[in-house]
């Protein structure tokens with residue numbers, strides 16, 4: 001039976017590819033809904049982009065909700081310098097024809113989890129953790145009903161991408177990330193340590209472009225746009241591809257390796273705010289609250305992604 005997932009996201013070119021990968025995998029994943037959060041750009045753009053992506057995938061039946069428009073305690077930090085002013089610059093996608101759902105995204109998350117059998121819904125988070133943190137605060141009873149949270153966020157061995165210490169998704173709302181990490185929900189983390197190994201080289205992008213379908217072309221156009229910033233920054237032959245690793249992990253966990261350990265979010269220090277402090281070597285007695293993945297198989301990942309994208313319009 002397909003695993004039921006809710007995708008919480010700030011699309012974002014890499015978020016868009018993650019959504020496409022999930023929608024291309026209906027035998028394994030049932031996408032119940034998509035919830036937008038403020039992050040890469042403002043909430044309104046992110047909610048529009050999510051609707052563009054489900055329509056690109058030929059799935060206008062997937063409900064899209066808007067969640068929180070700002071982090072719990074801080075001013076919103078955005079990343080137009082990577083994703084462009086709309087958050088999804090690159091492809092020429094039509095304005096969405098489906099409407100945004102009227103319910104607030106946080107209430108949708110709470111109601112859906114409370115109405116489902118406990119342990120049957122997995123939350124996939126591809127952006128700042130504001131919606132999930134707010135849902136856990138508003139209805140703490142969801143914590144023991146969520147099957148798992150699989151998140152793209154954090155960094156330890158590779159250190160930060162928005163500050164020297166912090167990864168963007170955690171940095172934008174460290175208080176929300178702190179609530180999530182302390183929730184007791186089983187958590188799996190796909191950090192920069194993994195995603196920096198998953199590089200969209202010209203050959204891999206050409207294979208996706210070569211699929212000849214609308215989705216392959218859109219993914220090519222998205223990633224060739226968003227990689228410009230990272231290629232200049234890192235000097236690698238391909239830019240890291242972050243958010244689709246969450247979906248790839250659900251589909252083929254054997255592509256990744258890591259360990260179960262303690263992860264705590266820094267919320268106080270001005271210098272290292274948003275840092276994910278990972279007790280990878282178990283040097284403390286802190287409770288092991290997350291599976292922290294450290295390595296990913298890039299060839300296996302791109303084989304999976306390319307095969308699945310071929311199934312879309």
Ligand code: BDR
Nearest residue numbers: 012014015126168169242
């Ligand atoms: C994360 O930040 C965003 O810009 C990407 O979409 C990804 O979720 C990587 O740090």
Ligand code: CA
Nearest residue numbers: 012015126127
């Ligand atoms: Ca994202």
